[in-house]
Amino acid sequence: xxxxxxxxxxxxxxxxxxxxxxxxxxxxxxxxxxxxxxxxxxxxxxxxxxxxxxxxxxxxxxxxxxxxxxxxxxxxxxxxxxxxxxxxxxxxxxxxxxxxxxxxxxxxxxxxxxxxxxxxxxxxxxxxxxxxxxxxxxxxxxxxxxxxxxxxxxxxxxxxxxxxxxxxxxxxxxxxxxxxxxxxxxxxxxxxxxxxxxxxxxxxxxxxxxxxxxxxxxxxxxxxxxxxxxxxxxxxxxxxxxxxxxxxxxxxxxxxxxxxxxxxxxxxxxxxxxxxxxxxxxxxxxxxxxxxxxxxxxxxxxxxxxxxxxxxxxxxxxxxxxxxxxxxxxxxxxxxxxxxxxxxxxxxxxxxxxxxxxxxxxxxxxxxxxxxxxxxxxxxxxxxxxxxxxxxxxxxxxxxxxxxxxxxxxxxxxxxxxxxxxxxxxxxxxxxxxxxxxxxxxxxxxxxxxxxxxxxxxxxxxxxxxxxxxxxxxxxxxxxxxxxxxxxxx
Numbered sequence: 001x002x003x004x005x006x007x008x009x010x011x012x013x014x015x016x017x018x019x020x021x022x023x024x025x026x027x028x029x030x031x032x033x034x035x036x037x038x039x040x041x042x043x044x045x046x047x048x049x050x051x052x053x054x055x056x057x058x059x060x061x062x063x064x065x066x067x068x069x070x071x072x073x074x075x076x077x078x079x080x081x082x083x084x085x086x087x088x089x090x091x092x093x094x095x096x097x098x099x100x101x102x103x104x105x106x107x108x109x110x111x112x113x114x115x116x117x118x119x120x121x122x123x124x125x126x127x128x129x130x131x132x133x134x135x136x137x138x139x140x141x142x143x144x145x146x147x148x149x150x151x152x153x154x155x156x157x158x159x160x161x162x163x164x165x166x167x168x169x170x171x172x173x174x175x176x177x178x179x180x181x182x183x184x185x186x187x188x189x190x191x192x193x194x195x196x197x198x199x200x201x202x203x204x205x206x207x208x209x210x211x212x213x214x215x216x217x218x219x220x221x222x223x224x225x226x227x228x229x230x231x232x233x234x235x236x237x238x239x240x241x242x243x244x245x246x247x248x249x250x251x252x253x254x255x256x257x258x259x260x261x262x263x264x265x266x267x268x269x270x271x272x273x274x275x276x277x278x279x280x281x282x283x284x285x286x287x288x289x290x291x292x293x294x295x296x297x298x299x300x301x302x303x304x305x306x307x308x309x310x311x312x313x314x315x316x317x318x319x320x321x322x323x324x325x326x327x328x329x330x331x332x333x334x335x336x337x338x339x340x341x342x343x344x345x346x347x348x349x350x351x352x353x354x355x356x357x358x359x360x361x362x363x364x365x366x367x368x369x370x371x372x373x374x375x376x377x378x379x380x381x382x383x384x385x386x387x388x389x390x391x392x393x394x395x396x397x398x399x400x401x402x403x404x405x406x407x408x409x410x411x412x413x414x415x416x417x418x419x420x421x422x423x424x425x426x427x428x429x430x431x432x433x434x435x436x437x438x439x440x441x442x443x444x445x446x447x448x449x450x451x452x453x454x455x456x457x458x459x460x461x462x463x464x465x466x467x468x469x470x471x472x473x474x475x476x477x478x479x480x481x482x483x484x485x486x487x488x489x490x
Contacts, residue, residue, distance in 0.1 A: 032079060033087070036070040037061055046083040055090055062094060069094075072101040076118055077130045084130075085137055092141035112138045116153065121161030128163065136171065140178040144264050147175050179264075188265050190273060194280035197259050201228050205239050205339075226339035227301065232287040232294075234481045242337040243313050243346035253278055287342070293487050294445045295343030311341050312389055316350040321390045344445045348422040360416065367409030381413065388421060388448040399469050414450050421447040428452070434468075435460035441476040444486060 031043030035058070048054040062069045071091075076084065091098065091111045100114040101107050108114040115138045119131035135157070139150035151171035158166045205228040228239040236247045257274045260266040266273075287296075288304055295309035311318040318341060323333040330353035368377040384400050402410045418426045427443045430451045434440065435458060443449050467474050468488040476486045 030074055032074055032076075032083070034072040034074075036072070037065045038067050046080060049083045049086045049090075055086065059090065059094070062098075063096070068097045068099060070099040070101060073114065073118075076102070076115070076134065077120065077127045081130075081133065084134055088134070088137045088141050110142065112142045112150065116157050119157055119161060121158075122163050128161075131161075132158065132163075136174050136178055139171075140175045144179065147172050151175060190276035190280045193260060193266060193273075193277045194284055196263070197256060197277065197281060198227070198229060198284060200259055201238075204228075205241070226298070227285055228339065229281065229285045230287050230342060231282040231285045232342075233484050234478075236282070236285075237342070237344065239339055241339075242315060242317070244342060244344050246344065249278075256281070292485070293489070295341065295345065298340050298342050306342075309341050309343055311335075311343070313337070313341065313343050313346045314349065314351045315346065319351055325390070345425040345447055346422065347420075347425075363409075363412065367412065385417060385420065388417075397470055399465070411452065414452060417448070418450055426450055431465060432458070432461055434464040437477050438479055440464070440474070440486070441478050441484075443489075444476065444484075446489065 032046050032049070033044040035042055035044055044058070079087075088111065097109065099107055099109060100111050102114050102118050106114075106117055108117065112135075115131075115134050119135060120127045122128045132154075135154045139147060139154060143150040148168065151168045154171055155166045155168045230237045230244070236249065236252055237244045238247045238252075253274060256277055257269055260269045260274065260277065287298075287306075295311070295313075296306045297309040297311070298304070298306045310320050310322045312321050317337055318335050319330075320333045320335065324330065330351075334351055364378050364381070368375075368381075381400075387396060402413060404410060425447045427446045427449045428451055429439045429442055429449055430453065464474065471488055473485050473487050475483050477483045
């Protein structure tokens with residue numbers, strides 16, 4: 001169904017130019033169009049077609065008419081290009097049935113067929129070129145979703161008129177170009193397209209956020225207004241409630257193209273236009289470099305503010321571990337999921353302060369039987385389990401090594417530890433690979449690095465291990481991306 005919004009095709013008729021330009025006197029010659037509304041006939045001249053106020057009044061009268069309007073066109077190929085374009089766009093935006101009269105009593109129920117009828121061949125080069133332009137504009141405005149079929153009819157008609165070498169594929173490209181020119185006149189550009197795309201993503205996020213049904217809505221009014229896409233350290237992150245997930249540029253670009261193709265305003269979606277839109281998306285969602293590392297709490301984007309996040313994200317909400325360690329009740333430390341919490345790590349279970357683990361405790365007593373009163377191996381392991389959840393700001397300068405002969409529970413502890421943190425929140429970089437060029441980045445935004453086996457460690461890997469244990473920042477190289485500075489968390 002054609003767009004019923006009257007396009008902005010009157011750039012030369014702004015209120016300022018209308019105010020300073022004297023209104024031409026109505027000529028006594030035959031009008032360009034005779035309009036019939038509910039039995040009343042009145043003329044329409046070219047200068048009126050280029051007057052935005054006049055065309056708006058005509059649209060309102062046509063909309064209010066009881067009977068379908070009739071437009072009798074006189075020598076359309078003699079009109080100016082601007083007048084013809086405006087009238088075709090006006091008909092496309094009319095939004096109701098109409099009739100077109102041309103020539104000696106020929107009547108059509110659509111303007112496209114009427115233009116096909118009045119088109120002329122190459123005997124008159126000027127009128128032939130105007131015919132072609134009028135046909136392309138009619139296809140662009142009246143059949144935006146059936147360009148191929150419309151261009152096939154145009155090619156057939158032009159061949160009948162004696163114009164050779166007309167290919168439907170080339171006509172389709174011309175129609176797309178006309179749509180692109182109209183979009184540019186209406187203010188459609190990569191920046192506005194990026195803004196519209198981000199609004200589209202926000203609507204999808206609002207409709208699909210399942211976590212809001214599991215806990216109360218946030219009290220802060222800015223929570224729902226937070227972005228659903230962020231560009232951080234040359235990578236895109238998308239809100240996927242209750243947390244954020246990294247998105248590959250190669251996987252994200254087709255989604256941008258699909259959105260643009262679904263909107264008639266972006267008829268001509270070229271690879272360059274899609275790339276320009278994606279660049280604007282990155283700029284609009286950029287997290288400044290002073291935000292060092294995830295997780296982050298971003299209370300405001302304008303002006304930008306951020307601080308290390310105090311939350312551990314679970315499936316049904318977020319736990320403020322600082323308040324929890326200070327001894328506050330679990331119910332007072334647990335808040336709803338919030339987009340302002342920029343974190344990719346989400347624990348794979350819901351928060352339950354009353355949960356117990358008798359089987360796990362029995363397994364620990366079997367793996368670590370107490371040999372004397374000072375045996376506190378289970379307590380030390382429990383502390384390390386907890387530290388991996390809150391290591392963002394806890395510089396303990398310690399790492400844990402499980403040693404012993406086979407079949408003594410090391411693999412069981414590592415398996416349970418990984419399950420508690422979530423497989424996607426754990427890296428598995430062996431110590432002897434710490435000196436490799438790209439392996440360290442695999443530990444970014446992870447709760448822990450759990451390596452099952454350890455071989456001999458060289459001097460380079462040993463030095464990296466000391467840096468990471470001390471909590472000092474280090475540089476991590478990334479494939480095809482610029483290096484970043486990381487603070488050890490895993």
